[in-house]
Amino acid sequence: MSRVLYVRVSTGDQSVEAQRHALGGTFDREFQDVGVSGAIRAEDRPGFSELLRYIREGDTLVIYSIDRLGRDALDVQAMVRRLLDMGVTLDVRGLGAIGRGVGELIVAVLAQMADMERQRIVERCESGRAVARASLEATGKTHRGKASLGRPVSADAAEVAAWRKANGASIRDTGLQFGISKATVARYCAA
Template identity: 75%
Template sequence: MSRIAYYRVSTGDQTIDAQRHALGGGFDREFSDEGVSGATAAADRPGFGALLSYVREGDTLYVYALDRLGRDALDVQATVRRLLDRGVTLDVRGLGPIGRGVGELIVAVLAQMADMERQRIRERCDAGRDAARAALAATGRTHRGKVSMGRPKAHDASTVAAWRKDNAATVRQTMEHFGISKATVARYCAA
């Protein structure tokens, strides 16, 4: 009977440290997915997939919060059901061990709330992009003062393409001259 921990964070600039600290440690194994969205099905995440291969009947899986398993209500419920069917106890910080019946009902409600939050995040992101586009069209700058919606351009595409043509330069020479990637050279020169 192993004590197993699972951690997940959605972006690369977040860490699992707070989840690890909150769960307290003392685990036989720990699995994590860093920089993986909760919208990705649990079984499709590398860390969780490895966890599913490892767990056995009688093991206990500890998670910081139910939304760490995912933000899609149906996927979270299917994941919990899969774990319970395999004889694995799921222990969610603040809720305790999840079992059949009432435990599954609680999971269903909390999973639906995580799904709703994912939808709200998407709506907020869409609203932010819409505001940025409107401000960019009206003032030439986004609502945050940027001159474009995406990543700033490293160089003007026509300048890069013209320099490469005028100097009969290879992709590598162009990359080194401008300090840009092969993909950027290809994109700029294709345009």
């Protein structure tokens, strides 16, 4: 019987350390998904998919909160039922072990709240983009003072590509020359 930890964060600049710290204890195995949205079905995430291949009857899966399993209420409920059917105990911080009946009801309510929050996040992002577009159109700058909606321009793409070609430089060296990432150099030179 293994104690298994699953942690997930939506963006690469977030850290799973806060979840690990809050859950404490020792675990036999740990699975994580970093930079993976909760909108992606749990079984389609690399870390969770690996977890499903590992976990066995009698194991305990420990998670920080229900929304770490996902932000789609139906997917979360189906995954919880699948885990329970496999004989896995689901231990959620602050709730304890989830079982049949009342435990599934609590999961359903929490999963619906996670789904609702995901919809609110989408609405807030779209609202912010609409304000930025309107401000950009009216003033030439977004409401936050940026010159575009996308990522800021690090360097002139044509200048970067021309310098690289003229000097026969590698992507790495070109990035160092202009103070930009290798990915940005590759994107500028491919254009």
